[in-house]
Amino acid sequence: MTLTERIIARAAGRSTVAPGDEVWATVDLAVMHDSSGPRRIAPILDRLGGRFWDPERVVLAIDHFTPPATLTHAEIVGFTRAWARERALRHFFDGEGVMHNLLLEEGLARPGMLIVGADSHTCTAGAVGAVAVGVGATELATILVTGEVWLRVPPTVLVRFDGAMPAYLTARDLAMAVLQSLGADFAIYRAVEYVGEAVEGLGVDERAVLTNQAVEMGAKNGIIAPRFEGEDRVVAVDAAIDLSPSVPEECEAVHVFQVADLSPLVAVPPAVDQVRPAAALEGITLDRAYIGSCAGGKAEDLRLAARVLRGRRVRIPLVVTPATQQVVRSCLADGTLQTLIDAGAVLQAPGCGACAGLHSGLLGPGERCVATVTRNTPGRMGHRTAEIYLASPLTVAASAVTGRLTDPREVL
Amino acid sequence: MDVLEGTAWVFGDHVTTDQIYPGRYLERPLEEAGRYALSGLDEDFAGRVRRGDFVVAGVNFGAGSSREAAVVALKQAGVAAVLARSFGRIFFRNAINNGLPAVIVPDTSGIRTGDRLRLDLGARQVTVLDTGAVLPVINLTGISMAILRAGGIVPFTEARLAERRRA
Numbered sequence: 001m002t003l004t005e006r007i008i009a010r011a012a013g014r015s016t017v018a019p020g021d022e023v024w025a026t027v028d029l030a031v032m033h034d035s036s037g038p039r040r041i042a043p044i045l046d047r048l049g050g051r052f053w054d055p056e057r058v059v060l061a062i063d064h065f066t067p068p069a070t071l072t073h074a075e076i077v078g079f080t081r082a083w084a085r086e087r088a089l090r091h092f093f094d095g096e097g098v099m100h101n102l103l104l105e106e107g108l109a110r111p112g113m114l115i116v117g118a119d120s121h122t123c124t125a126g127a128v129g130a131v132a133v134g135v136g137a138t139e140l141a142t143i144l145v146t147g148e149v150w151l152r153v154p155p156t157v158l159v160r161f162d163g164a165m166p167a168y169l170t171a172r173d174l175a176m177a178v179l180q181s182l183g184a185d186f187a188i189y190r191a192v193e194y195v196g197e198a199v200e201g202l203g204v205d206e207r208a209v210l211t212n213q214a215v216e217m218g219a220k221n222g223i224i225a226p227r228f229e230g231e232d233r234v235v236a237v238d239a240a241i242d243l244s245p246s247v248p249e250e251c252e253a254v255h256v257f258q259v260a261d262l263s264p265l266v267a268v269p270p271a272v273d274q275v276r277p278a279a280a281l282e283g284i285t286l287d288r289a290y291i292g293s294c295a296g297g298k299a300e301d302l303r304l305a306a307r308v309l310r311g312r313r314v315r316i317p318l319v320v321t322p323a324t325q326q327v328v329r330s331c332l333a334d335g336t337l338q339t340l341i342d343a344g345a346v347l348q349a350p351g352c353g354a355c356a357g358l359h360s361g362l363l364g365p366g367e368r369c370v371a372t373v374t375r376n377t378p379g380r381m382g383h384r385t386a387e388i389y390l391a392s393p394l395t396v397a398a399s400a401v402t403g404r405l406t407d408p409r410e411v412l
Numbered sequence: 413m414d415v416l417e418g419t420a421w422v423f424g425d426h427v428t429t430d431q432i433y434p435g436r437y438l439e440r441p442l443e444e445a446g447r448y449a450l451s452g453l454d455e456d457f458a459g460r461v462r463r464g465d466f467v468v469a470g471v472n473f474g475a476g477s478s479r480e481a482a483v484v485a486l487k488q489a490g491v492a493a494v495l496a497r498s499f500g501r502i503f504f505r506n507a508i509n510n511g512l513p514a515v516i517v518p519d520t521s522g523i524r525t526g527d528r529l530r531l532d533l534g535a536r537q538v539t540v541l542d543t544g545a546v547l548p549v550i551n552l553t554g555i556s557m558a559i560l561r562a563g564g565i566v567p568f569t570e571a572r573l574a575e576r577r578r579a
């Protein structure tokens with residue numbers, strides 16, 4: 001069995017499963033946020049008797065509508081907070097960062113787990129070798145009561161990156177290379193598993209970019225076999241489960257990329273798979289630059305940006321939304337924040353920030369922004385005529401310095 | 413619910429949930445969702461679609477964000493089924509879980525807006541009534557069909573919980 005199949009088999013209480021099988025599985029963790037959580041699920045939960053199957057396995061984070069920009073946001077946040085208090089929810093995070101990143105930081109997401117979440121980027125938790133899948137709010141409400149989810153076992157597509165990572169590339173460039181050559185739908189109903197030398201060398205922050213972007217490829221889940229050395233927070237949920245990488249013979253397809261052949265990339269609007277080399281877009285001038293989101297606001301993202309910005313000044317406004325408060329703490333301690341601020345970056349409160357187009361720096365008509373966020377669908381960060389160019393933190397920082405889309409090698 | 417007849421509204425490939433239900437309406441109450449159905453692509457759709465009509469699309473319908481409002485909006489607007497070559501998987505689950513048939517038809521290219529269609533879930537086929545063309549449906553078996561027949565995951569779960577209490 002593939003890594004994803006082994007984890008689903010355990011959760012379904014079966015010795016084996018095969019792609020296409022429909023199974024009921026017991027989840028290890030059920031997660032939600034202020035947009036998809038209590039305000040949507042409370043009435044359904046009440047209808048189903050209102051009792052959690054296991055309150056210890058429920059996580060709620062206020063990350064989307066915080067800090068509240070309107071009274072409506074404040075009402076949503078207030079309702080969510082009151083609901084969490086009433087239920088004495090232990091794993092409750094109130095404005096401390098984006099749920100997906102908190103799960104990894106806090107060690108709540110663990111290798112071998114089956115995780116369901118009411119958010120499409122739930123797949124991010126695959127970075128530590130979990131099968132993490134997004135579901136809708138109604139379905140999550142039923143899972144909170146029964147602890148069970150129905151799954152169709154996905155075939156696995158193996159994506160292999162050969163060669164070591166050069167200093168000018170990041171995991172985001174790898175993910176965009178996949179989208180460029182295989183498109184935004186090659187992995188529908190499939191598991192995407194990343195392997196290869198370049199992936200093995202990555203820490204959890206960078207791995208999380210690859211698994212996060214799996215949903216943009218259409219995948220059910222993205223996963224990487226866990227690395228335990230040097231990662232004290234990465235502890236398997238069950239010592240008996242085999243968490244080694246899948247072998248090609250068990251996978252539906254294997255796609256191989258030579259890292260040395262890749263260059264810094266940019267996904268141009270209106271789609272995540274409209275990918276071009278940054279160097280080919282240098283004529284495109286920009287109004288704003290943005291570093292943030294569950295894909296691009298982690299400590300490693302801020303450090304990558306600082307590498308470019310050290311001793312330089314930005315020419316266009318650069319807004320930085322750290323994914324979590326822990327990112328703020330660690331980047332404060334190692335001087336990263338000082339570097340960013342000295343370069344002219346503006347820091348915001350942790351959370352989803354402007355990524356979902358709800359607050360904290362929306363784009364106006366026709367504005368052009370280079371950003372580390374997850375998607376560039378028209379209207380995603382504000383006005384539907386605004387243009388979102390997705391890029392790595394290195395490319396975003398380099399572009400903020402020049403005021404136009406820039407290959408970071410030009411600046412580094 | 414096994415046989416449904418409706419008029420087709422045809423859309424293209426990669427219709428996203430941002431287009432089915434734009435993010436700026438997310439803070440509005442779900443009861444109003446129907447007004448904004450597919451407004452990211454066609455501002456007038458919600459005003460013109462008739463109860464019982466079908467949405468027909470190409471590949472990857474409902475890609476992107478997990479917002480359930482996308483499914484709720486289509487249902488409230490009157491859409492009785494969505495036929496596509498493939499679906500964004502969370503949209504697919506949300507549809508089944510809300511009792512909206514999300515039907516995979518490998519080739520939807522022969523269907524035009526305005527065509528009358530008959531969807532037979534039992535026989536797992538779609539008939540284009542004007543031409544008589546019969547298209548196979550390749551999904552909706554097992555658990556997903558059971559949830560759909562129950563009217564969605566909430567009534568389905570209610571029945572399961574009741575069964576457990578009896579056991």
Ligand code: SF4
Pocket residue numbers: 063064098100119121292293294295351352353355356374
């Ligand atoms: S950061 Fe963006 S993509 Fe991630 S959970 Fe928040 S809104 Fe969604």
